[in-house]
Amino acid sequence: MELLMASAIGVMTAAGLYLVLRLRTFPVILGLALLTYAVNYFLFATGRLVVNAPPVLRDGVETYTDPLPQALVLTAIVISFGMTAVVVMMALGAYLTARDDDVTLPPEDSTEREGGA
Numbered sequence: 001m002e003l004l005m006a007s008a009i010g011v012m013t014a015a016g017l018y019l020v021l022r023l024r025t026f027p028v029i030l031g032l033a034l035l036t037y038a039v040n041y042f043l044f045a046t047g048r049l050v051v052n053a054p055p056v057l058r059d060g061v062e063t064y065t066d067p068l069p070q071a072l073v074l075t076a077i078v079i080s081f082g083m084t085a086v087v088v089m090m091a092l093g094a095y096l097t098a099r100d101d102d103v104t105l106p107p108e109d110s111t112e113r114e115g116g117a
Helices: 002-020 025-045 067-098
Strands: none
Touching: 002 025, 025 067
């Protein structure tokens, strides 16, 4: 179970970083979403991967699931949803303004840099 979770987190992180480094806005947004999912799974995995264990420590129970990472993941899901909505709206506004979703900057003109006319 631990190897499966670690592999899933690694693959999602690698794919997210690859997409964030693309030159179009839509893959960047998808990459950010994948990175947030990878962080959420990582936080969830820190709370022990135990099946059918109680969420709090009680008398007579040897293993338990830590509830703090679950609360952190729930908070992170809400924050990432809001962040994704804001980034999508910014990307949509930039696309409607420029009619292109390319994020590369045009080459700088040498006469503008030197202050010439």
